Amino acid sequence: MSEKSKFFPVISVLTVIVILWYGFSVVLNSPWAFDQAKRNTISLSFPELVSKTWSQKRPKLPTPHQVASEMWNTTVHQKITSKRSLVYHTWITFSETMFGFLLGTSLGILLAIAIVHNRATAISVMPWIITSQTIPILALAPMIIVALGSAGFSGLLPIAIISMYLSFFPVVVGMVKGLRSPERLELDQMKTWSASGPQVLIKLRLPKSMPFFFTSLKLGMAAALVGAIVGELPSGGGGGLGFRMLSGSTFGNTLHIWSGLFSAALLAAALITFIGILQKVILKKMALEL
Amino acid sequence: MHQPNVIEASNLHLSFETNDGPVNALSDVNLSIKKGDFVSFIGPSGCGKTTLLRVLADLDEPTSGAVTVNGVSPRDARLARAYGYVFQAAGLYPWRNISSNIKLPLEIMGYSKSEQKSRVSKVLELVELLGFEKKFPWQLSGGMQQRASIARALAFDADILLMDEPFGALDEIVRDHLNEQLLKLWKSTNKTICFVTHSIPEAVYLSTKIVVMSPRPGRIIDVIESDLPIDRPLEIRDTKKFIELSQRVREGLRSGHSDE
Ligand SMILES: Nc1ncnc2c1ncn2[C@@H]1O[C@H](COP(=O)(O)OP(=O)(O)OP(=O)(O)O)[C@@H](O)[C@H]1O
Ligand SMILES: [Mg+2]
Numbered sequence: 407m408s409e410k411s412k413f414f415p416v417i418s419v420l421t422v423i424v425i426l427w428y429g430f431s432v433v434l435n436s437p438w439a440f441d442q443a444k445r446n447t448i449s450l451s452f453p454e455l456v457s458k459t460w461s462q463k464r465p466k467l468p469t470p471h472q473v474a475s476e477m478w479n480t481t482v483h484q485k486i487t488s489k490r491s492l493v494y495h496t497w498i499t500f501s502e503t504m505f506g507f508l509l510g511t512s513l514g515i516l517l518a519i520a521i522v523h524n525r526a527t528a529i530s531v532m533p534w535i536i537t538s539q540t541i542p543i544l545a546l547a548p549m550i551i552v553a554l555g556s557a558g559f560s561g562l563l564p565i566a567i568i569s570m571y572l573s574f575f576p577v578v579v580g581m582v583k584g585l586r587s588p589e590r591l592e593l594d595q596m597k598t599w600s601a602s603g604p605q606v607l608i609k610l611r612l613p614k615s616m617p618f619f620f621t622s623l624k625l626g627m628a629a630a631l632v633g634a635i636v637g638e639l640p641s642g643g644g645g646g647l648g649f650r651m652l653s654g655s656t657f658g659n660t661l662h663i664w665s666g667l668f669s670a671a672l673l674a675a676a677l678i679t680f681i682g683i684l685q686k687v688i689l690k691k692m693a694l695e696l
Numbered sequence: 697m698h699q700p701n702v703i704e705a706s707n708l709h710l711s712f713e714t715n716d717g718p719v720n721a722l723s724d725v726n727l728s729i730k731k732g733d734f735v736s737f738i739g740p741s742g743c744g745k746t747t748l749l750r751v752l753a754d755l756d757e758p759t760s761g762a763v764t765v766n767g768v769s770p771r772d773a774r775l776a777r778a779y780g781y782v783f784q785a786a787g788l789y790p791w792r793n794i795s796s797n798i799k800l801p802l803e804i805m806g807y808s809k810s811e812q813k814s815r816v817s818k819v820l821e822l823v824e825l826l827g828f829e830k831k832f833p834w835q836l837s838g839g840m841q842q843r844a845s846i847a848r849a850l851a852f853d854a855d856i857l858l859m860d861e862p863f864g865a866l867d868e869i870v871r872d873h874l875n876e877q878l879l880k881l882w883k884s885t886n887k888t889i890c891f892v893t894h895s896i897p898e899a900v901y902l903s904t905k906i907v908v909m910s911p912r913p914g915r916i917i918d919v920i921e922s923d924l925p926i927d928r929p930l931e932i933r934d935t936k937k938f939i940e941l942s943q944r945v946r947e948g949l950r951s952g953h954s955d956e
Contacts, residue, residue, distance in 0.1 A: 591787050594755050598781040599801040600774055609800065613791055692791035693834055 427470055434466040435459035468661050473668060476661045489645060496669050498646040499634050502562060503677070506569020506637075507630035511623065513570060514577025521578070522585040522611070523603060539575050543568065543633065548640040565641060569633030573626040580622030584615025616694055620685035627677050635670060647673075700767075702856060702888045703729040703752060708761035710747060720913030721747040722758070727907065727916065729890070731855075734882055736899035737892045737907045738945060739952065744914025745892045749858050752890065753781050765856065777805060779856035780849030784864050786841040788833040788848075794820075795829035798848045805852055819847040822881055839870040846878075850885070857889045864894065872930060875901055879928060896949075897933055900924075900941045908945055910952025918948035 432455070439458040443450045450458065460469045468476070477492060484491035517535065520527045547568050554564040588610050596606045638648030647666045654662025689695050708725035711718040721744045729735050737745045750756040751763060754770035765773035773779065788797045795816050802812045820826050823843040833841055842862055849857060863871045875898060882889055893899050899906050900922065908918040922941055924932065932938055 591783055591785060594750075595781070595783065595787050596804075597755060598753055598774065598779070599804045600777060601804045605804050609804070610789075613789070693832060694790060 424470055427467075428460070431465065431467045431469045432456055432459045435462055438462065438466070464658065465660060468664055472661060473664045476665045477668060480665065492650075492665060492669055495645055495647050495650045495666070496673055498644065499631070499638070499648065499670065500673060502565045502569055502634035502637065502646065503627070503631045503673075505562060505566035506633055507573050507627055509566060509570035510573030510626055510630055511577050514574040514622070514626065515581055517574070517578045518581030518585055519607065521582050523607075535575065535578055538571070543572060543636055544639075546571070547636050551637070551640050560641075561644065565634055565637035565644070565646075568637035569630045572633035572636075573630035576625035576629060577622045580618045580625070581615060584618025584622075585611045587611075587618065588614050613692065613694075616692060617689060620681060620689070623681050623685075624678050627681060628674055631670065631674050631677070700731060701728045702731045702733070702766060703727065703890070704762075704764045705752075706762050708748075708751065708758050708763060710744075710751060710756065710758045722751070723913035723915045725761070725914075725916055727919075729888060729905070731888055732886050733905050734879075734889045734903050735891065735905045735907060736903040737890065737909060738894065738896065738899045739909030739914075739949065740911055741894075742914070743909040743911035743952075745909060746860055747914065748909075749781075749860050749890060749892060753779060753858055755781075773856075777852055778854055779858050780852065780854040782842075782846055782849045782857065782859040782862045784861045786833070786838075786845040788841055788844060790833055793830050793832050794825065794836070794844050797833070797844060798851050801848060801852055807852075815851050819850045822850060822884075823847045824877065837870075839866050839874060842866065843874065843877075846881075850881075855887050857887050859889065860892045861894065862891075863898070871898070876930060878902065883926065896942050896945050899945060900938055901928060901930075901933060906941075906945055908948035908952070910949070917952050918944070920944055920948075 436455060436459050439450065439455055439462070442458070459465070460472075465472065480490060480492040484493075486493040486497070488494060517531065521531060522528075550568055550571075551564050554560070554567065585607075592610055592614075593606070596610060601609070634646065635648035635651075638644060638646040639652050641649070643649075647670045651663050651666040654660065654666060705725055705727040708722055708727075709720075710722040711720045725744075725748065737748065739745055747756060751758050752765060752770055754774040763770055766776070766778050768776070788794075789800070792800065798816045798819060799812045802815060807815070816829070817826070820829065823846055825840065825843055825847060828836065828840070828844075833844070836844065842865075846859075846862065863874050866874070878889075879902060891899075891902060893902075903922050906918075906920040906922060907916055908920065909915065910917045920941065924937060924941070
C-alpha cells in the first residue's frame with residue numbers, strides 16, 4: 407500500500423481507540439468521583455462527572471492527555487539525570503537494549519554461519535536454539551540475574567544477557583535462511599572458480615543475505631527491548647522503563663505505568679524506523695530490493 | 697598437425713537417483729576433443745547436454761566411465777582453473793558493477809589489484825563492452841549481461857570455455873551478433889570451446905565439431921566434423937555446404953527420436 411492510502415485507515419482506527427479510551431476513563435474512574443461527591447454531599451451532573459474522571463490525580467485509567475502531559479513534564483521539566491525523568495529511564499532501557507541487541511545479533515550471525523557451514527552443528531544446535539525460546543523468559547530472568555549477580559556481575563550486563571537471549575533467535579532463523587538464499591547456479595559458479603568456503607561466505611552468502619538480515623534486525627531489536635524491560639523487573643533499583651512501570655504498579659501510580667509503556671513503544675518505533683531507513687538505503691544501493 | 701586431446705571421455709555413464717527411480721542422464725558416452733576445437737552439443741531437451749558439460753566441469757560426478765580434462769581428472773582441472781563456465785543465466789551480482797563482477801573470479805584466484813584492472817579492460821574489449829565498467833547489471837540489456845558473463849569467464853587464463861546455452865534467452869538478431877563475436881574471440885584466443893545449443897544453424901555456424909545427442913537414455917548418436925572454412929561471415933549460412941551439414945544434424949536428431 408502507498409503511504410497515502412495507508413493514512414486514512416490508520417487515522418480512523420486511531421480515532422476509535424482514543425474515543426473508547428476516554429469512554430473507559432469515565433467508566434473506570436467514576437466510582438472514585440462518586441465517592442468524593444458523596445463525602446462532600448454534592449451530586450454530580452454528567453458534564454461534572456466527566457470532567458472529574460478526566461482529571462484525577464491517581465486515576466484507575468488516565469486519559470490520553472494526562473499521559474501526554476505526564477510524559478511532557480517528566481521529560482522536559484526534570485533534569486535528565488533525575489530518577490524522576492523519563493529520559494533517564496528511557497536512556498537506561500535504551501542502553502540495555504542496544505547492548506543486548508549487539509550481543510544477540512553477533513551471536514545470531516555466528517550461529518547461523520556455523521549452522522550453514524556444518525551439518526553436524528545444524529543437527530546438534532538447532533533443537534537447543536528452538537528449545538531455548540520455549541522457556542518463559544519471565545521464569546528465566548530472575549535466575550540469570552541471581553546467577554550472574556553471585557558471579558559478581560550486576561547492572562547493565564545481566565539485563566543485556568536477558569535481552570540477548572530473546573534477540574538472537576530471530577537473527578539466527580533469518581540469517582540461516584539468508585545465508586542459504588544463493589541459488590544453485592550461484593554456488594556452482596563459485597565452485598567453477600574453486601572458491602573456498604570463507605570466500606563464498608564473504609563474496610556471495612553475506613551480501614545475498616542482506617534483505618533477510620535487516621528483517622532479522624527489526625525482529626531482534628523488538629525482542630531485545632522486551633528482554634531489557636523484562637530483565638529490569640527482577641533486578642530492582644537499577645532504573646529503566648520496566649523498573650518504572652513495575653514501581654508504578656506497586657504504588658498504584660498508573661500515570662507512571664502508562665507513560666513508561668508509551669515511552670517503550672516510542673523507543674521501539676524509533677529503533678525499528680532507524681533500521682528500516684538503513685534497510686531501504688543499503689538494499690537500494692545493492693539493488694537487492696525485493 | 698597432431699594435437700593432443702584436451703577432453704577425453706570413454707564409456708561414460710551417469711544416472712541420477714530420484715524418487716521415481718534412477719534417471720539415465722548419460723549412457724555410454726565416448727568423446728574426444730582436440731585443443732582449439734569448437735564443439736557444439738545439440739539435442740532435444742533432457743538428452744543430457746547440461747549433464748555432460750557439468751561432468752566435464754566437475755559439477756556432477758559420472759556413475760562410471762573415465763573422463764580426463766587436460767590429461768587429468770575434472771576435479772584437478774577445476775582446481776587448476778582450467779576452464780571458464782558460462783551458464784544459461786548471466787548470474788551477475790546486482791550489487792557489483794560490471795567491472796567488479798568481472799573481477800570476482802580474479803579476486804577469488806588472488807590476482808593483484810593492478811593485474812585485475814588490466815585484465816578487466818582486456819576482456820571488456822574482447823566482448824565490446826568498453827565504457828560499461830561502472831554500469832550495474834540492471835542497467836544493461838540481456839545480451840550485454842551475457843557478454844559480461846562471457847568476459848568474466850575469459851578473464852582468467854582458462855584455455856577451455858564451457859558454455860551452456862549462453863544465448864538461449866536472447867532474440868535472434870542479438871544472437872547472430874554474439875555468435876559472430878564469439879567466433880572472432882575463439883579465433884583470436886585459440887581456446888577450446890564446448891557449446892550447448894538447441895539451434896541447428898547456431899551449431900553449424902559456430903562449430904568445427906557437432907555432437908548430436910538423443911534422450912532416454914542420454915547418448916551421442918552422431919559426431920559431425922565440419923569442413924566449413926575458418927572464416928565464416930553470417931552469409932555462409934546460405935551456402936550449399938552449410939545446408940548439407942544442417943541436414944545431417946537434422947537427420948541425426950530425427951533418428952534419435954524414431955528410437956522411442
Ligand atoms: N540433479 C538432477 N537430479 C535428477 N535428475 C536430473 C538432474 N539433473 C538432470 N537430471 C535429469 O537428467 C536428464 C538430462 O538432463 P540435462 O539437464 O542434462 O538435459 P539437457 O539436455 O541439458 O536439457 P535442456 O535442453 O532442457 O537443458 C533429464 O532427464 C533430467 O531430468
Ligand atoms: Mg540444459
